[in-house]
Amino acid sequence: MGKRSLQTALAFLLFCDLALVVLHPLVWNIDRLPAGGDAYEYAWKLWWVQESLFRTHRSPWFAPQLYYPFGYNLCYGEITPANTVLAAPLTYLLGEVVTYNIIVLLSTALSGFGTFLLVREVTGSARAGLLSGVLFALTPYRRVRLVHLNLISTQWLPLYLYFLERFLRTSKQRYALTAGLTFGLNSLTSWYYAVIGAAIGIVWYAFRLRNSEIHPKRIRTGIALFTLTTIVLVAPFLLPYLPIIRMPSWTTPLKFADKFSAGLVDYALPNPFNPLWGNFVRQRAFGSGDELEFALGWGIVSWTFGLYALRRENRTRAAPWLTMVFLGVTFSLGPTFHLIRGIRLTIPAPSSVTTAWNRLLNFISLHLSLLHEPFVLGATDGLVIPMPALLMRWFVPIMGKMRTWTRWGVAALVGATTLAGQGALTWHRRETAPNRSRLGRQMVWTLVVGIALMELWWCPPSPHDPYPVRPVDRWLSRQEPAGAIIQYPLSSAVQPIQFAYSRAHKWPMAYAYGSYFPFIFVRRHPELLDFPAPSALSTLKSWNVWYVLVETGPPYTQEAERLLDRIARVPCLQKVTTQGTIEVYRLVASLPCGPERP
Helix, strand or coil, X not given: CCHHXXXXXXXHHHHHXXXXXXXHHHHHCCCCECCCCCHHHXXXXXXXXXXXXXXXXXXXXXXXXXXXXXXXXXXXXXXXXXXXXXXXXXXXXXXXXXXXXXXXXXXXXXXHHXXXXXXXXXXXXXHHHHHHHHXXXXXXXXXXXXXXXXXXCCCHHHHHHHHHHXXXXXXXXXXXXXXXXXXXXXXXXXXXXXHHHHXXXXXXXXXXXCCCCCCXXXXXXXXXXXXXXXXXXXXXHHHHHXXXXXXXXXXXXXXXXHHCCCCHHHHHCCCCCCCCCHHHHHHHHHCCHHHHHHXXXXXXXXXXXXXXXXXXXXXXXXXXXXXXXXXXXXXXXXXXXXXXXXXXXXXXXXXXXXXXXXXXXXXXXXXXXXXXXXXXXXXXXXXXXXXXXXXXXXXCCCHHHCCCHHHXXXXXXXXXXXXXXXXXXXXXXXXXXXXXXXXXXHHHHHHHHHHXXXXXXXXXXXXXXXXCCCHHHHHHHCCCCCCEEEEECHHHHCXXXXXXXXXHHCCCECCCCCCCXXXXXXXXXXXXHHCCXXXXXXXXXXXXXXXXXXXXXXXXXXXXXXXXXXHCCXXXXXXXXXXXXXXXXXXXXXXXXXXXXX
16 A cells, blocks of 8 residues: 555544544434434435335425425425435435434545545645644534534535546546536535535636646546536436426525625634533624524634735645635625624715615616515615625526525635645745654644644534424324324424424324425415414315414413414314323314304
């Protein structure tokens, strides 16, 4: 085994060990989910895909028991075939929860290892690759995505860039082929990553391949192989999306997209998952759990060596990675400029100028953009600053569907960690190597990697029960399904944990969870919001809803009390039982539903 092969094997084992140590609760609790929230949804999708492929032999992209009687097209959210389909045999053998944890562990190891390969290829230094691999694998961005199986799988981004670099250096077509394969897997992991991967690929092409000495014919052949491989891999999974992509209702509201946009300050915040200072940072900089979506900081080590690279590194070598940083940061800020998340920065201007500016943006948005939406982000005290993401939303097809712009931070992360590797190597050559022995140089590298580990180390995730069962689920499981159920308040039904509940009670549900569809569904059936008005009850009867569940526990207690007061005056809703915090009512089709009793 040659030196390079030995380095590769040792690096792979090191990152596997790192993943096992950092995520050790998953090893000892392999049959429990690493976190709650959307982890329930993705565990359910792992189960549903293998169930469809190996048992029921139905389309895995359609769940008839959700949003009954219409069914739920899973293409309204992330199907993540690179996880659900590729891992289906493993799910069949080991179950969805064990498979979920194995994917998380592998993605952490491969994210570090892929970055190691990329940076070693760019710099020629295994030490720089090792440092960058640690910086990428343990970024807070990845830690917060433990609940998102699609977004935790970041390994394909550095791997696909690594194979592009190999093609650049060797001009061998097999590397163009493997680059297309890994880009395709990246796209099938998340459609966010498909768009982001394409953007950083364009940057790489502009700075690296266009200026290479490879014969143009070999470049064209490589691009053709890359493209063909990607199409063959991605197209079959893209086809189910085409009917709904063209639907105007499947567009994220502008205010919602702006809400889930980063601020520049987010990139400077310390690791909120560190065992030493994580609680302090979370309490003062992030607040609620949803705010952790904005955990985008790279850490002091990445910043220090990245800035050193910009000062001391060859500009040609640094340019593509700096551009990726700029691209990722710029788009992560969303439709309008945010210095601090949630606060749109404005340029002070007279009210007449502000009004004219808002009217101009509104005119463009309503009459010239593809979405024909009102511009609702205008300020009254100054000029909002439109960002490239707004232009992309308005004039690039598909981009109006993008909900969470913070996820562009992964593009900045790829660039920042590669720059950090370049800067660390340049620093070593200029500052360390001339003045220290071989042992001293090794100790300095060990110290730098140790500081990176200390800074980015994660608090271990708390394992969650993958199959929480409520008393009402046990009660329902003893009743023969004669129709469907619906839960009120509706906000209590739009929770990922409902997937786990559905596995327990096995009743069709007239309303459920999903990334986009709940909002679309309510727009189609606004009468559901007026429950228990006659119009809502008439719709539920037509859907053969059998039981109405009312969640009375916090934070729904006050809303539930108002509902229960109105339900008591509706003849066709008859109390059946109380199970824990759930009040169960039978919707009797043969009884009138209005007017309400006095």
